Amino acid sequence: MGGVNFTDLKLTIKAAQLDTATGKMLDAVAINYGQFLQTTVDFLIVAFAIFMMIKALNSLKKKEAAEPSAPPVPTKQELLLTEIRDALRMKK
Secondary structure (H helix, E strand, O other): OOOOOOOOOOEEEEOOEEOOOOOOEEOOEEEOOHHHHHHHHHHHHHHHHHHHHHHHHHHHHHHHHHOOOOOOOOOHHHHHHHHHHHHHHHHO
16 A cells, blocks of 8 residues: 555553552553554455456456357267158158
């Protein structure tokens, strides 16, 4: 997406602070919504690309099915049966 990265987006509810009792730094309380947003955008891009590819393949299949096929060549047995049928019609 042109270098756009949403993974660092977050909503800070409470900033990081120093715990006076232990002397350790407490992590900030935040809602990290950037990763979700980035994953959703990536999914939509991939889904759209796959949709367009399947749509193109389906249109190619429709064109292929619409083309008239040549009539099948009759077998020797069918030709013989046709000759017999025609001969019987001629006798009547």
